Amino acid sequence: MPRRSPGSTQDFEDVHTRVAMRVRGLRPRPERPHLLEVVDGPGKGTRFRLEAAMYELGRGANVSLQLDSEEVSRLHARLTRADGEYTIEDAESRNGVVLNGIRVHAAVLRDGDEVQLGDVVLKYLEGT
Amino acid sequence: MSASDFFVRFWGVRGSIPTPGPRTRRYGGNTSCVEVRAGKTLLVFDAGTGLRELGVHLARNTDAPITVHLFLSHPHWDHIQGFPFFGPAYQSSTTINVYGPKGDDKHYQLLSGQMSNAYFPVRFSDLGARILARSFKGDSVDAGDATVHLFNQQHPGGSLGFRVVYGKKSVVFSTDNELDQLLADKQRAIEKPDELRKLPKELLEPVRNADLLIADAQYTDDDYSTKVGWGHPRAHTVVDLAGQAGVKRLALTHHDPMHSDREIDVKVSEAELRARRLGFEDLEIFGAREGVTLRI
Numbered sequence: 196m197p198r199r200s201p202g203s204t205q206d207f208e209d210v211h212t213r214v215a216m217r218v219r220g221l222r223p224r225p226e227r228p229h230l231l232e233v234v235d236g237p238g239k240g241t242r243f244r245l246e247a248a249m250y251e252l253g254r255g256a257n258v259s260l261q262l263d264s265e266e267v268s269r270l271h272a273r274l275t276r277a278d279g280e281y282t283i284e285d286a287e288s289r290n291g292v293v294l295n296g297i298r299v300h301a302a303v304l305r306d307g308d309e310v311q312l313g314d315v316v317l318k319y320l321e322g323t
Numbered sequence: 324m325s326a327s328d329f330f331v332r333f334w335g336v337r338g339s340i341p342t343p344g345p346r347t348r349r350y351g352g353n354t355s356c357v358e359v360r361a362g363k364t365l366l367v368f369d370a371g372t373g374l375r376e377l378g379v380h381l382a383r384n385t386d387a388p389i390t391v392h393l394f395l396s397h398p399h400w401d402h403i404q405g406f407p408f409f410g411p412a413y414q415s416s417t418t419i420n421v422y423g424p425k426g427d428d429k430h431y432q433l434l435s436g437q438m439s440n441a442y443f444p445v446r447f448s449d450l451g452a453r454i455l456a457r458s459f460k461g462d463s464v465d466a467g468d469a470t471v472h473l474f475n476q477q478h479p480g481g482s483l484g485f486r487v488v489y490g491k492k493s494v495v496f497s498t499d500n501e502l503d504q505l506l507a508d509k510q511r512a513i514e515k516p517d518e519l520r521k522l523p524k525e526l527l528e529p530v531r532n533a534d535l536l537i538a539d540a541q542y543t544d545d546d547y548s549t550k551v552g553w554g555h556p557r558a559h560t561v562v563d564l565a566g567q568a569g570v571k572r573l574a575l576t577h578h579d580p581m582h583s584d585r586e587i588d589v590k591v592s593e594a595e596l597r598a599r600r601l602g603f604e605d606l607e608i609f610g611a612r613e614g615v616t617l618r619i
Contacts, residue, residue, distance in 0.1 A: 299616060
């Protein structure tokens with residue numbers, strides 16, 4: 196890689212950025228995790244902190260987010276993270292995934308969304 | 324019974340101009356673009372800015388060469404502006420079929436015309452993909468495993484609606500269609516807005532019994548009074564169309580750039596109330612939202 200001459204535009208921008216960070220306290224903000232909270236149905240009040248790239252939701256013994264209800268399939272849905280956003284996808288469940296009252300196959304979740312799996316209603320709360 | 328392999332995903336649901344920002348985060352700010360999967364066939368309706376996001380998704384999740392069947396309602400900016408940023412168009416392994424009415428390659432020409440170097444640094448002819456102008460045969464065309472029918476709509480300069488048929492299911496994509504100009508009695512709809520707005524048979528037939536109607540519903544009744552002739556309908560008129568035509572699910576789309584998420588919630592809620600009041604009990608209504616996939 197060629198050496199940059201002193202005083203190049205890049206040097207200036209680096210200095211400028213450092214000064215801005217010192218003066219204005221600019222820092223990359225720490226990420227707060229997203230949450231899923233059971234707001235209705237069995238397990239009401241349970242909170243799941245979302246940090247992994249993928250979760251499986253269901254009532255089966257081997258899933259990563261277990262929901263204790265006969266209305267929920269053993270493997271009901273998957274939750275995957277891309278670009279900091281979680282997408283929920285129906286895993287061919289019997290009762291489907293209902294987003295804010297509408298049955299969907301999949302959806303990128305947004306703050307305040309309510310996702311119903313069987314008789315379990317989960318609220319999605321975005322971190323940062 | 325095996326599950327259907329007919330899917331619809333919304334990539335852009337905004338009308339007129341992209342509207343990023345906190346007011347529109349939930350429904351999304353990208354302009355018109357809908358992906359339809361019929362088995363292994365990929366159909367795309369409109370190439371608004373949502374198309375860029377679809378391109379990113381395809382690049383991440385598809386190893387095989389991509390074939391896209393692209394249908395444009397019309398070439399206004401909010402329906403073509405994403406094309407120069409559609410990543411797969413730069414890959415030599417991609418094929419893009421751009422459909423237009425029989426004997427008319429206007430859509431192909433205007434799609435490419437927006438990439439003249441006064442507007443964009445990469446020329447259309449420098450894109451790596453095979454990009455082919457295709458024609459409807461009469462009012463329908465086979466696109467992979469699906470059949471697509473087209474119909475004319477009411478919009479300044481004209482626009483096309485499309486009905487996708489796959490197996491026994493159908494999805495209609497109908498945006499930029501000022502239904503209110505075509506009502507049997509326009510004046511009565513103004514004087515008695517709560518009454519059912521009767522639509523002529525030729526408007527009902529293309530959407531008759533559709534499993535999903537994705538329809539432009541840009542304006543509330545209040546908005547429309549100052550926007551007559553702009554090419555977009557009242558959401559309530561779209562509800563009446565869907566109800567009279569026996570549509571099963573109605574996705575209201577082409578959201579007004581001035582409407583926040585909350586205002587869209589209100590528009591959808593009022594549309595639902597209207598449907599119930601007029602006796603369309605089985606019609607399911609919701610606001611189209613970026614990132615949502617439906618199984619048909």
